[in-house]
Amino acid sequence: MTQRILLIYTGGTIGMMEDPRSGSLVPLDFDHILEHVPELNRFRVQLGVHAFAEPMDSSDAEVAHWQEIAGIIRDQYTAYDGFVVLHGTDTMAYSASALSFMLSNLAKPIVFTGSQVPIGRIRTDGKENLITAVEIAAARRDGSPVVQEVCICFQAHLFRGNRTMKYSTEEFDAFRSPNCPPLADIGIHIFYMHDGLIRPAGPFTVDSRMDTRVGILKVFPGMQEDMLRAVLLDSGLKGIILETYGSGNAPRIPWFIRLLEEALRNGLVVVNVSQCAEGFVEQGRYKTSQDLARIGVTGGADMTTEAALAKLMHLLGQELTIEEVRRQMVADLRGELRTFSSR
Numbered sequence: 132m133t134q135r136i137l138l139i140y141t142g143g144t145i146g147m148m149e150d151p152r153s154g155s156l157v158p159l160d161f162d163h164i165l166e167h168v169p170e171l172n173r174f175r176v177q178l179g180v181h182a183f184a185e186p187m188d189s190s191d192a193e194v195a196h197w198q199e200i201a202g203i204i205r206d207q208y209t210a211y212d213g214f215v216v217l218h219g220t221d222t223m224a225y226s227a228s229a230l231s232f233m234l235s236n237l238a239k240p241i242v243f244t245g246s247q248v249p250i251g252r253i254r255t256d257g258k259e260n261l262i263t264a265v266e267i268a269a270a271r272r273d274g275s276p277v278v279q280e281v282c283i284c285f286q287a288h289l290f291r292g293n294r295t296m297k298y299s300t301e302e303f304d305a306f307r308s309p310n311c312p313p314l315a316d317i318g319i320h321i322f323y324m325h326d327g328l329i330r331p332a333g334p335f336t337v338d339s340r341m342d343t344r345v346g347i348l349k350v351f352p353g354m355q356e357d358m359l360r361a362v363l364l365d366s367g368l369k370g371i372i373l374e375t376y377g378s379g380n381a382p383r384i385p386w387f388i389r390l391l392e393e394a395l396r397n398g399l400v401v402v403n404v405s406q407c408a409e410g411f412v413e414q415g416r417y418k419t420s421q422d423l424a425r426i427g428v429t430g431g432a433d434m435t436t437e438a439a440l441a442k443l444m445h446l447l448g449q450e451l452t453i454e455e456v457r458r459q460m461v462a463d464l465r466g467e468l469r470t471f472s473s474r
């Protein structure tokens with residue numbers, strides 16, 4: 132049976148060209164990509180295309196764009212067997228994370244890809260990435276799609292979307308998934324890690340509600356009380372991703388703990404993730420994280436900042452109590468974290 136794949140083109144370097152006036156890269160429409168990848172017509176898949184009315188640089192991505200992608204997938208879910216999302220690399224990990232939470236019980240692949248070099252340049256990586264992404268979206272085993280989750284296909288790997296971070300501005304292999312092995316290794320063959328792939332546990336649903344009253348706060352030596360107060364108490368935020376040192380450590384200076392404690396008492400959800408790419412948060416391992424556990428900071432295990440932020444927006448967007456948001460932040464909803472039996 133011919134697979135039906137929908138390409139959702141949002142923009143990104145893959146479809147960009149230099150603006151003759153400014154010399155900066157700007158996104159062009161989808162025809163520009165088709166023109167450079169005639170191979171797409173040779174695939175034994177039936178391709179549909181849905182292009183954003185205004186293709187964007189992904190640095191301009193907003194929650195409304197994630198909701199637009201989710202809406203397209205919801206509306207076309209039964210008409211297609213798989214989806215390829217062409218997207219800029221800068222915020223691809225955020226978008227893939229957000230989509231992973233918006234879409235539950237996926238039984239079809241959602242494959243994000245893009246490129247480091249525009250498709251019109253001779254050394255482009257876009258052609259290869261796009262062709263591989265379509266192949267993965269169309270792959271089947273025993274009559275079902277091989278991949279049934281949101282992932283990122285880039286160069287040599289297929290990664291779980293909500294485990295991925297953009298790692299390099301320079302390498303063709305631009306992404307890493309430090310805490311989760313690749314879902315597939317891409318070379319001459321595509322080797323899938325079948326045992327590690329997520330499978331649906333119920334009917335497919337879409338919930339794209341997101342609460343944007345969230346922030347990311349990176350702890351640094353020399354941080355000042357006024358800045359912390361403004362963010363924690365005077366900003367109207369509902370949730371904060373606190374990027375701490377190492378395995379979840381932060382300064383023990385009394386005003387730091389006091390302000391956090393007050394914010395938590397006011398109902399702010401504070402999620403502790405590490406500034407290290409690899410490893411996990413273990414509150415209480417050091418004295419410098421004991422207080423965080425005691426006052427009710429939520430340990431974010433081995434989540435990426437991107438996944439933690441998208442998850443927090445998603446959970447705060449539901450009609451949940453604060454306790455429930457805090458509880459679900461540490462639960463494995465879409466393979467975004469591993470639960471550790473630490474203190």
Ligand code: ASP
Nearest residue numbers: 143144188189219220221
């Ligand atoms: N600025 C571009 C974007 O994120 C970078 C890229 O696509 O590689 O849209």
